[in-house]
Amino acid sequence: MHVEPVLTANQQLVFKALGDAEAPLSAYTILERLQGKGIKAPLQVYRALEKLIDFGLVHRLESLNAFVVCDHHGDHTQHPVAFAICDSCGLVAEFVDSSVQEGLSRWTTGHAFRPKRVTVELRGLCETCDGASK
Amino acid sequence: MHVEPVLTANQQLVFKALGDAEAPLSAYTILERLQGKGIKAPLQVYRALEKLIDFGLVHRLESLNAFVVCDHHGDHTQHPVAFAICDSCGLVAEFVDSSVQEGLSRWTTGHAFRPKRVTVELRGLCETCDGASK
DNA sequence: AGTCGTGACGTTATTACATTACATAATTCA
DNA sequence: TGAATTATGTAATGTAATAACGTCACGACT
Ligand SMILES: [Zn+2]
Ligand SMILES: [Zn+2]
Ligand SMILES: [Zn+2]
Ligand SMILES: [Zn+2]
Numbered sequence: 468m469h470v471e472p473v474l475t476a477n478q479q480l481v482f483k484a485l486g487d488a489e490a491p492l493s494a495y496t497i498l499e500r501l502q503g504k505g506i507k508a509p510l511q512v513y514r515a516l517e518k519l520i521d522f523g524l525v526h527r528l529e530s531l532n533a534f535v536v537c538d539h540h541g542d543h544t545q546h547p548v549a550f551a552i553c554d555s556c557g558l559v560a561e562f563v564d565s566s567v568q569e570g571l572s573r574w575t576t577g578h579a580f581r582p583k584r585v586t587v588e589l590r591g592l593c594e595t596c597d598g599a600s601k
Numbered sequence: 602m603h604v605e606p607v608l609t610a611n612q613q614l615v616f617k618a619l620g621d622a623e624a625p626l627s628a629y630t631i632l633e634r635l636q637g638k639g640i641k642a643p644l645q646v647y648r649a650l651e652k653l654i655d656f657g658l659v660h661r662l663e664s665l666n667a668f669v670v671c672d673h674h675g676d677h678t679q680h681p682v683a684f685a686i687c688d689s690c691g692l693v694a695e696f697v698d699s700s701v702q703e704g705l706s707r708w709t710t711g712h713a714f715r716p717k718r719v720t721v722e723l724r725g726l727c728e729t730c731d732g733a734s735k
Numbered sequence: 736a737g738t739c740g741t742g743a744c745g746t747t748a749t750t751a752c753a754t755t756a757c758a759t760a761a762t763t764c765a
Numbered sequence: 766t767g768a769a770t771t772a773t774g775t776a777a778t779g780t781a782a783t784a785a786c787g788t789c790a791c792g793a794c795t
Contacts, residue, residue: 475772495751508775513753529663530720532752551714560712566704571723574698579728580685586664588720589705594713609743629780642746647782666781752781
């Protein structure tokens with residue numbers, strides 16, 4: 468198991484905004500959506516995001532400069548994760564693949580590289596959107 | 602084999618700047634280094650980079666917002682590639698791993714996801730820098 | 736020669752993303 | 766309680782990327 472961290476007011480706001488969204492949100496989009504609810508400046512959003520990411524509750528999508536809530540309740544317990552992102556509808560699938568893990572860890576150990584952060588992102592079309600673009 | 606594309610003046614400048622660099626460069630760093638050599642505005646750099654990436658001569662590192670010259674002379678012939686990036690010295694190792702490939706392609710086919718672009722980036726410490734931080 | 740399409744180029748302005756700096760309040764805990 | 770730590774608020778600034786123009790060079794065709 469793992470404990471649920473206590474979220475501050477700002478963190479709750481940001482977390483909820485991400486949870487309510489249908490697709491990844493940029494920091495400034497979060498800001499827009501929280502204007503008037505106590506959030507007024509970019510830094511409030513970025514600070515909340517930083518913590519939420521630390522807690523494992525939120526992921527940053529590097530190829531998008533955007534953020535999504537974790538699909539696994541923040542319970543990764545190590546395993547780096549991969550994302551498939553639909554460029555059409557914004558759907559994000561979060562997954563872990565042992566073959567990918569092994570490939571990467573074999574390479575890193577073989578080359579004495581000490582990884583701190585792993586980014587695996589697939590950009591493309593989800594089944595629905597791909598089918599629709601016939 | 603594959604043909605070497607003809608580069609325009611701006612493209613040559615940007616390509617050379619990247620080739621001369623010891624580490625990935627951001628677009629604006631490239632701009633700085635090319636001031637006075639005919640490059641004056643961000644867009645000149647971005648347009649050149651776009652083409653160089655199209656040609657496969659340059660890669661964009663998403664987790665860094667920066668660019669490096671391709672290690673394989675742009676000869677990828679499909680295979681998406683992975684990067685190990687040292688956060689201390691900026692060293693970038695470009696590699697292809699079949700186990701990673703297979704893991705990703707198995708997932709995408711299994712989920713009917715059509716990938717257009719793949720990002721795999723490891724951020725951490727290279728052997729040298731990790732050893733030095735004892 | 737004249738027109739046209741195409742692709743690269745140049746310039747300015749603007750948008751989008753992220754951090755620095757500094758002052759202030761709240762919380763924790765010895 | 767009082768020091769240390771953590772969260773906040775606000776403004777300004779820094780960095781990355783694109784929009785929106787218009788121009789120029791060049792080869793293809795009429
Ligand atoms: Zn997750
Ligand atoms: Zn879709
Ligand atoms: Zn390459
Ligand atoms: Zn290093």
